[in-house]
C-alpha cells in the first residue's frame with residue numbers, strides 16, 4: 001500500500017506527528033487515517049485536518065506500507081519515530097526527531113533533516129540527501145542511550161555531535177561534519193568524507209571515527225599509534241588510503257580509534273616524528 | 276529616618292545579605308556594605324524610566340489603561356495563542372516564578388528563564404555528568420585553592436572574592452589580602468627589573484625559556500600554611516587575573532582542549548604534545564600539582580566557559596575534571612550565576628515541572644529538550660505566536676532575528692522599567708522591584724534560599740509580579756471555563 005500525504009498549508013507552528021509511521025497506517029482505511037491524532041502547537045488536530053491523504057495500490061497486501069510525504073514538513077517532528085517496518089519517503093525537508101528510536105524499515109529524505117534525526121536508532125536505515133542538523137543519531141538531552149544499530153547516510157553536511165554516545169551501527173557523512181563528532185562513543189563507526197570540526201572522538205571509549213577530509217585538530221588526549229593503509233567501516237566495507245591512527249580518549253581510558261587521512265592533514269605531520 | 280539591617284541585595288548571584296540601608300521618606304538614602312552595583316541599584320532604582328501606569332497599544336500607540344483592562348488583554352492574548360512563550364523570571368521572586376509556571380501550564384505554552392542564554396549549557400552537562408558542589412560557606416571556611424575559569428568576579432560579582440573565596444576570612448582559612456599586598460609589591464619590583472633588562476639588551480632575542488616565564492606570576496610569599504591560592508584561567512588578563520597566584524592565558528575557544536589535558540595530567544597520563552591551547556604543558560603540570568596537593572579546592576566557572584566554543588561540552592569536561600580530582604583530593608565546582616534569582620528560577624522550575632528551564636507545556640505535560648524547546652531557538656525558527664516577558668529585556672539582548680519574531684506577534688511585558696521590550700510591547704504592566712518594593716525568596720548561586728526584604732513602598736497602584744501574574748492566571752482560567760461551557 002502506498003499512502004501519499006500532501007500538506008494542506010505552510011505550517012507555522014510546531015507539529016508532533018508520531019502517526020506518520022507505516023506501522024500506524026497498516027491495515028487502516030482512509031477514514032481511519034484521517035482521524036489519527038497529532039498536535040499543532042498546543043491544539044489537538046487530526047491527520048486529515050493538516051494533510052490531504054491519498055491511497056494508491058490498496059489492493060496489495062497491507063503488510064508493506066510506504067508513506068510518501070510530498071512537500072516541506074520541516075515543522076513536523078517525530079516522523080517515523082519508533083517505526084519497525086515499511087518505508088517513508090519525504091520529498092522536501094523533514095523536521096526534528098525524524099526516525100527517532102526506529103527499529104527497522106527505511107526513511108529517505110530528498111531534502112534536509114533537522115536536529116536529532118535517527119536519535120537513539122536501533123535498526124533500519126535513514127538516507128538524507130540534503131544536510132542533517134545537530135545530534136544526528138545522538139540521544140535527546142540527558143540520555144546516554146546512543147544509537148544501537150542501523151545505518152544513517154547523509155549526502156550533505158551535518159551539524160555538531162553526530163553519533164554522540166553511539167554504541168553500534170554506522171553513520172556515513174559525505175559532506176562535512178561539525179564539532180564533537182562521535183563524542184563519548186562506545187562502539188560503531190562514523191565515516192566523514194568531507195572535513196570535520198575539532199574534538200572528533202573526544203571522550204570516546206571504543207568504536208571508530210574515520211575522517212577522509214581535513215580534521216581541524218587532533219585531540220591532545222589521544223595517543224598516536226602510527227600510519228595505517230586501511231580503515232574498516234563495517235564487515236563489508238573498508239576505505240583504502242594512508243591514515244594517521246590515534247587511539248583514545250586517555251581521559252576515559254578509551255581504546256577508540258580515530259583515523260585521519262594523511263594527505264589532507266599536513267598539519268598533523270609533526271606526529272610522524274614520534275614513529 | 277530608619278535603618279534596615281540584613282537586607283539582601285537583589286543584583287547578582289552572590290545575593291549578599293548583609294546590606295544596611297538608611298530609609299528616609301520612603302526613599303533609600305544610604306547604602307552600607309554593598310558594592311558599587313548594589314549601591315547603584317538601591318539608590319537609582321526609581322529613575323525617570325520607571326513605569327507607573329499599565330498601557331495597551333491602540334492604533335500603534337501605547338495608551339494608559341486601568342490594571343484590570345491590561346490584565347484582561349494579557350489573558351486574552353495568552354488564552355488564544357497556539358504556542359505562546361513565557362520568558363524572563365531571573366529577576367523576580369520564587370513566588371512569582373511559581374505562579375508563572377502554573378500560567379504556562381494553563382495556556383499550554385513554553386516557559387523558559389534566562390539560563391537559556393547564560394548557564395543553560397552548564398545545566399545540561401550537570402544532568403549528564405553530575406555535580407560535586409557545596410555551599411559558599413564551606414568554600415569560605417575551608418577552601419585553600421580557588422579557581423576562576425572564564426569568569427571575572429572582580430567586575431561581575433564584586434564581593435564574591437571578598438565574601439566567599441580568596442580574600443574572605445574563614446574559620447580555618449585566612450584571608451589572602453596580606454599576600455595580595457606583598458604580591459603587588461613584588462610585581463612592581465619585577466616590572467622595574469624587566470624594564471631595566473629591556474633597556475640594556477634591547478636587541479637580543481628572547482630565549483625560549485622566557486616564553487614559559489611569561490605564563491608564570493611571581494609566586495607570592497607564603498605567609499602561613501593557612502593561606503589560600505588563587506588560579507585564574509581566562510582569554511585576557513582581567514582584574515581578577517591580576518590578583519591571582521597563577522594566571523593561565525588561554526587561546527580563545529580552546530577551553531575544552533585545556534580541560535581535557537588537565538584531566539589527563541590529573542590521571543597521571545603523559546601528553547604527546549608540548550603545549551595545549553597555547554599553554555606549555557610544563558606549566559600545566561605545575562598547575563595540576565597545585566590542584567592535587569590542595570586540601571579543598573573550588574572551581575568557579577563563568578560565561579567565558581559556558582558560552583565559548585564547545586559550550587556544554589566545556590562544562591562536561593570541567594565537571595569530569597573535578598570528578599577526577601576527587602580521586603586525589605577534595606574538590607568542588609560551581610557556576611557563577613549572574614542574575615540574582617536565576618538559581619531560584621531553575622530550582623522552582625525543577626520542583627514544579629522536573630526540568631530547570633526550557634519547559635514546553637504544549638502537549639499538556641512538561642517536555643524538555645533545549646535546542647528544541649528553548650525560547651531562543653523557538654524564536655529563531657519563528658514558531659511561537661505570542662509572548663509574555665517578565666522582568667527581562669530580550670529585545671535588547673537576543674539575536675536580532677529572535678527579537679524580530681517577538682515583535683511580530685502579540686507581546687506582553689511585565690517590568691518595573693520602560694525597557695526596550697516594554698517600548699515595543701502590546702501590553703505593558705508596571706511591577707514593583709522584587710527585593711526593594713516587594714518581599715519574596717531568592718536562591719543564591721549555591722542554591723541557598725535567602726529572603727528578599729521589602730524596604731520601601733512601591734508607587735501607588737504598582738503591584739508585585741506575583742499579584743499581577745495571579746490576576747492574569749485567574750482571568751485565563753475564567754476564559755477557559757467560558758470556552759468549555761460554550762463548546763458544551
Ligand code: SF4
Pocket residue numbers: 284285286287288289290291308309310311312313432433434435
Ligand atoms: S556582590 Fe552582588 S549581591 Fe553582593 S552587593 Fe555586590 S551586586 Fe549585590
